[in-house]
Amino acid sequence: MAKRVIPELDVDKLRENSMTSIRLGVEDFKRCRVEGGAGDPARALSSIRNLFAGVLLLFKFKIATCADDPDDAAALIFNPPEVLPQSDGDGGIEWVPVGQFRTTTIDVGTIRKRFEAFGIEVDWKVVDKLQGCRNHLEHLHPAHSLGEVADFVAELFPLLRDFIENELEESPAEILAESWQAMLKHHTFFVDNSQRCEEGWAEASVPSGMKQWLDACKCPECGSTLLAPAQSHLDAGETVESDEEAFKAVCVGCGHVELIVPLMMQELEKAHDYDPRDGEEPTLEDCDECLRGTFVIHEQRCSWCGAELQYTECKVCEEPLGQDDQFNGGLCSYHAYMYEKFMRED
Ligand SMILES: [Zn+2]
Ligand SMILES: [Zn+2]
Ligand SMILES: [Zn+2]
Structure with a gap:
């Protein structure tokens, strides 16, 4: 087989670039939300981009250190040649790498596979969220996402701490200095x-x-999940149940005030969204007990008042029953009809 040419990899540079990106990300974060509201929202996007890039570089650095041979390390980081099927001329098939290693480095999906292969642990939920945040920030006005970025930086903290301590066996406070304190x-x-x-x-x-x-609720202004019940309601002894239509939440991040029940309803509906054009059916309906649109059909239960069905399945065919079938004494509409017909003919 021809010798493979692998681009050269400077492992120390990977690490250095990672730390620089993370530091820049934290700097941007501080500038995008100066207390008192005079921050620069455009920095939010830059902050997420830098933090995401920094974390990926850090992951690549870790992967590269798993190999002693510099060529092996590079082969783990650069995108490998494509492996394609070839006929062996005798009815058999061989899979052979075609072309050379590319100059591009591995993406999140491949980093994940390398981590699995080397037993490196990380909280992928946080990484996925960071990636999602970065992708959708590109399409949003950054001012509406300051809170989201802030939540994200808070969540990234334990991930970085554990990774630097456990996988790199270093002290995050030492290598990230002031950024770490921030x-x-x-x-x-x-x-x-x-x-x-x-x-x-x-x-x-x-x-x-x-x-x-x-x-699941987020501030409609800044995207923060830090929503607190308005203190005036609590002081007056009012609850969401007793003051459903007036109960307000206050965003800790930006001070925006919003009715909480419509926000919760929105989240519930979003999760039960369906498209009739794809033949999908609604999974949410009005509750017969409390009349709110909070009855989850497949759970046979109302999310608001907790109402449940008296008859959950047909006695004959075990078909799950809905609110409409409750008057048939435990039969589905088909078997209720058959039963009635049978009684009439008798
Ligand atoms: Zn807010
Ligand atoms: Zn109900
Ligand atoms: Zn039935």
């Missing part, structure tokens, strides 16, 4: 506030079936 401070702020929000909503008594939709 991230730490922001992370503490985020954790304290999400706990405060959590406690506030517990006091505001949100129906338990709606809790997950409350957790």
Whole structure:
């Protein structure tokens, strides 16, 4: 086989570039949200781009250090030649690499595969979220995403901490210096506030079936998930259940005030979205008990009032029943009809 030419890889440079990107990302983050609101929103996009690039470089650095031979290290980082089938001239098939290693480096999907191969652990949920955030920031006005970026930086903190400590066996405070202190401070702020929000909503008594939709709510202005119940409601002893139409939430990130129930409903509906053109059927309907549009058909349960069906399946064919079938004494509409017909003929 012809000798493969692999682009040269400077492993130390990978690491250096990673740290620079992360530092720049944190700098941008600080500038995009100066307290008091005089920050520069355009920096949000730059912050996410730099942080994402920095994290990927850090991952590549780790992968490269798994090999002692510099050529092996490079082969792990650059995109390998395509492997294509070829006839062996005797009815058999061989898979052979065609062409050379490319000068582009591996993407997130391939990094993931390399991590699996070398037993390197990382919280992919956070990485996926960072990538999603970066992709959709490109299409949004950055001012509407400041809160989202802030949440993200807070979530990135534990990922970086664990990765640098466990996989690189170094001290993040040492290698990231002031950037690390800024991230730490922001992370503490985020954790304290999400706990405060959590406690506030517990006091505001949100129906338990709606809790997950409350957790999915984001500030419509800045995208932050740090929404707290308005203190005036709590002081007056009002709850989401008792003051459904008036209960407000306040965004910790930007101070925006919004009615919480329509936000929760939006999240519930978004999750149950369907397209009739694809032959999909609704999975949500009005509840016969509380009349809200919160009855989840396949769960046979209302997310708001917790109403459940008396008859969950047909006694004859075990077909799941809906709210409309409750008057048939435990039969589906078909078997209720057959039963009636049988009784008439008798
Ligand atoms: Zn906000
Ligand atoms: Zn209900
Ligand atoms: Zn039936």
